[in-house]
Amino acid sequence: MIRLLVPLPEHAPSEVTLSGDRRHYLLHVLRLAEGDALEVFDGAGRAFDARVAAVEPETVRLTLGEARSTPAARAVHILQGLPKGDKLEWVLQKGTELGAAAFHPVATARSVVKLDPKRAEDRTSRWMKIVEEAARQCRRNDVPLVHPPRPLVEAARALAPGTLLLVLDEEESAAPLGELFRASAPGTPVALVIGPEGGLAREEVGALQALGARPVTLGRRILRTETAALAALTVMAHLDGELG
Numbered sequence: 001m002i003r004l005l006v007p008l009p010e011h012a013p014s015e016v017t018l019s020g021d022r023r024h025y026l027l028h029v030l031r032l033a034e035g036d037a038l039e040v041f042d043g044a045g046r047a048f049d050a051r052v053a054a055v056e057p058e059t060v061r062l063t064l065g066e067a068r069s070t071p072a073a074r075a076v077h078i079l080q081g082l083p084k085g086d087k088l089e090w091v092l093q094k095g096t097e098l099g100a101a102a103f104h105p106v107a108t109a110r111s112v113v114k115l116d117p118k119r120a121e122d123r124t125s126r127w128m129k130i131v132e133e134a135a136r137q138c139r140r141n142d143v144p145l146v147h148p149p150r151p152l153v154e155a156a157r158a159l160a161p162g163t164l165l166l167v168l169d170e171e172e173s174a175a176p177l178g179e180l181f182r183a184s185a186p187g188t189p190v191a192l193v194i195g196p197e198g199g200l201a202r203e204e205v206g207a208l209q210a211l212g213a214r215p216v217t218l219g220r221r222i223l224r225t226e227t228a229a230l231a232a233l234t235v236m237a238h239l240d241g242e243l244g
Helices: 021-028 087-097 115-136 150-159 176-183 201-210 226-237
Strands: 003-005 015-018 038-040 044-057 062-071 076-081 104-109 164-168 189-192 214-216
Touching: 003 021, 003 076, 003 115, 015 021, 021 062, 021 226, 038 062, 076 087, 076 150, 076 226, 087 104, 087 115, 087 226, 104 115, 104 189, 150 189, 150 201, 164 201, 176 214, 176 226, 189 226
Parallel strands: 003 038, 076 104, 076 189, 164 189, 164 214
Antiparallel strands: 015 062, 038 044, 044 062
């Protein structure tokens, strides 16, 4: 099924008019014509059966059927220390498939990558396109939010009250991730902090603990930063009945 992301208001209209990139994608990439069917999703959890109603010189009109809503899953936020290369893009793509609700790229003491404001803005735009495309491909009707990069502790402080803050910490004794996750109340939002290559500095772990963070471990295996995020998401999705 062909799927297209189209942000829609709360009261979705029966017809939408598309132009620019979305028109080009439908007509020149997908080669759709009048009468062809597709699925529209709004990025907020709804999907609609749609049909191309009319192709015009600058626009294309789609008719929309009734909305189908996806039950909301537990919100899991990933606070990912900025890694080198394209590792974060991998985390964003696969993390979207595994159900992450939001990604927070964070600057840490051991982060090699340094982003000035212009580069951070450009990267954030690119990252949002990656999660949008991943959501389209894996048939998610919602799209995770990618926050602009900022310092680790600042991002942790900005989390919604009541969020269970966990920090992946392999240097000291820590509880298994599954143990603390299973003990949380159903639906409690969770935020997991994962350091970059080289992990987190002890001062950073201490600052997070001062905010109420609980250190957790994924077990005896030593995982790369981009693997740790995906392994943690898999564990949490399994415990919530979303996988396995």
